[in-house]
Amino acid sequence: MLELPGFYTLPPPQRDQLLIEAVLEQHEWHYPRNVAYRRHCENRGVGAHITEGDFARVLRPTAQTFKSYVGELGTAFPQDCPVDFARWVAEQISVEVLPERWANLRSRYSSLEALLGALETLFAAEGWRIATSSGTSGRASIMVRDEETFSLALDSFFLGIQHAWGIDLDYRLIFVMPEQTRIAMAQAARFGTEKLGYAARGQVAYTVPFPASPDMIRIRAARTLRPGLRGWLERHIAAPFMNWMGEHVAIPRSIRGTVDVLRQSAAAGEKIMLFGGPIQLHGVALALRHDGGLDLPPGCLVGTGGGMKEAYAHSYTEIRRDLAFALRSGGQPIRIRDVYGMAEANWGAFECAEGNHHLPPWVYALTLDAADEIIAAPNAEGILAFFDPFGGGKLFPPFFKTTDRVHLINGGRWYDPALACPCGEPTAYIQAGSIARADLFDESGCAGQV
Amino acid sequence: MTLSEKNCEAFSGAGYWIPATLREQVLSGAIFETTWGLRAQLVAPQTPGATVATWPKLRPEGWQALWRGLRAAPPLSVAALEIALQRVVRRLLDPQDELHRIVATLLPPHTGFQMEMLDFAFGFFEKLPVRALAGMVNWEPPAAVRKSFVQFPGLPGGVRFYDAAPLGQVRRFLNGARTHPVARPGTLVGYAAGNIPGAALLITLLGQLLHPQPALLIRNSRREPFFTPLLLAALEEIDSALVANVAVLIWDYDDAALQASILREADLLLLVAGDGTIARVEEGVRRAGATPRIHYHGHKISFVAVERSCLTAERLPLVAPLTALDTAIWDQNGCLSPRLHFVEEGGVFTPEDYADAVTGALRTLSVQLPGGLLDLRRLHSRFDKFQSLAVGGRATVHSAYNDPFLVVVDHRAYDSSTLAEAIGDARDRTVIVRPVPNLEAIPRDYLRRLPARNLQTLSVALDSRAERFLPFAESVGRCGVTALRTVGRAAFPGLTHSWDGLLPCDLITTRASGHYTTYEFDDALTQISETAGRLREEG
Known part of the structure; x- marks a missing residue:
């Protein structure tokens, strides 16, 4: 089986054919093993064997697949029904998990974090790591990855960072995020830097000083709260307190910590990659600008990820402008690049110098039209969908449709050299500025005045 | 009435209407703009498949001439208007007629609705009781309407008024607060939504009921700009006096000075x-310092209620196709489109049987009235969501993935957010059947949790002669529902009855704040049989 780096040298037609064949094989492998996936296929009249014409039907929605425990268990709090949740997890993965394995789970856990930790302990032999989406709605997607899948995810992310942005082992990596969290992107950063030796060499810093468990994120967002008195306390005591703490303690300390590490790196002449959410990075930019900015060695880079999930007074463009104003690298405005991804994906799409987000060559990406059918064209605007047969691991079928509307160039097997990105990378890419969250619940009824 | 082809590909039509006698003077020096539309979205010029609406930006002199001309229009005969409207609708329904050809060319691509749907819905205008409607303008509801439902004079159904003012109860006892006549509006300005065709035409017809007729200016929707101008043109061909006081235009909200000048002209909005x-x-x-009276018809949601007496071998085959029709018409984009189907348990057939029957009916209807504005991706996503709920026994899914609709029975426990989510999910021809232990649970457990100002129609399948009917109507009306119609008629309101809490008499009177709730039948079961028979004939 071809290793991920090998895909960078494959000509597009050969690469795409290889990916299509791998998707067909993966379907046949997962179908008999994965209860949830098989159910999904059966509901669509798709059987054990598929052709390329069935691709649109095997895609599962990212927004629902690993959040389906809420509907199936009837609660957003699986810590109240650990055994049912374990059964749900077992149905989501393509390996057999006998019920005896979770027989020792307690009847209830105090928090989601405690339950997920208990599951990781139970399945330590398989190397389970459980990640969540950012979960700002209070209903996080919960994904299990085993050792192989997790390792592939780390390879995929760090290979992408190195290939797209030139970040190698010489860099110091500064993450404006907590070290202790299950949020998929931060988890990948933590374990990836450990795997590649950054951590051992002291080249990593996490500058959000407090852990962020799924429960804390849920309470702070205050959109899904426990019923009864506990929910009242969450809404009226815990959430305001956490938000006050965030605003007055955690964020200022994180900004101070980031600025300190950046100054140390500048003084030591270290190349750095500063990475975080746009809003967090904006605080750093404003603090640095207040002090006249900072000069860093050549080759440094600011990476943004996660998008703008909260209401914020400044646009992403303004944030980038302020970052470029506050940070210089080798006397030039620092390179600022974004990464697009999601918790369910084992990959990131890295922004190039042209502003386009490139998908890794081992991902078969395409778009869907309003009829939920694949758009068979090299220049397509629709809902992004992807198959990741080589980087997605074997624990669950990595075939997903997102909720993001994008303008995708050279997706699927419709590669057109004339449309290749001017940056020279011969991969599918999302055109600059074209990513938009599809509006799932826009107003209907008499709202048609335009 | 013209249809032109732009750039050899896109068809173009007028997105405005000005009476012929005024056109030259009003349009003198005007700049013409174009709006490209495709499937109810405004799109970039030259978008393949899009149609183009043209509309003028008038000069100040043009506006003055327009107001002057509209106000100087001769009076019209409502009887003549009714006859002319019927003639125009017959043309609209005749595939050989030029009017039908133009509508069939422009509306389906611009609005996204298929021609079969448009043809079916246009029949509504043919049956519009214009003369009865004009009679209702002068009917003042008696004081008793504040205490209980009162029969309409000469029309089926009844009406009840709910006073929203804190002193309403006191007034009810004192019997003092009634409607008060106001000066008839000399100028009526309307704003027409474009989610379905014809809102501007309805506003026009309401204005024409008044005597003397006001000057009527209606702001057209770019989302559906063609239909009303086409029909007004057709009416003008019959008798120019029928529409000599009407103009339909598009203008930019952002043009604050123009918007203010128009609003200052209005006596009634x-x-x-x-x-x-x-x-x-x-x-x-x-901002304009204007003081018109305002009638609101904002964002609304509607529902279906099916009594257990209708879940029998005799009645379910009548009811299911009609509730399916209510869901399918306008691809569930109307304010009258039902969101949840409340079905009473304890009948011969169960809510699950009802869902099966509606599924079958929608399969038939999907052929007769194919969907046009459905978002299948969203529908599939919803299918997945309810399949996931089905795994946990919290829903049953009755339709198949390939069906261009979704029918489910939702067994989840509803809190306010689940209720809101379910209402939001009922789009793209999605039927969410909600079993209820009895009809009384509908207002008690559901409607009361929703903002009263957003409630509109409850389509009912029930025995209106039963004792429980009036108390039920009373309690749903109190929650904010403004109209009870029998199933199959949701999209075809009798304008003689309450429209979003307003009666025709509200055009010429003032009253305490509150809303009228009406039911539009004397015997619901008989009316359901009639509607079902008509649907079968048309099918």
């Missing part, structure tokens, strides 16, 4: 629009 648009117009009224 009729807002059939989204809540966002209404808020903008209200802000415009405030």
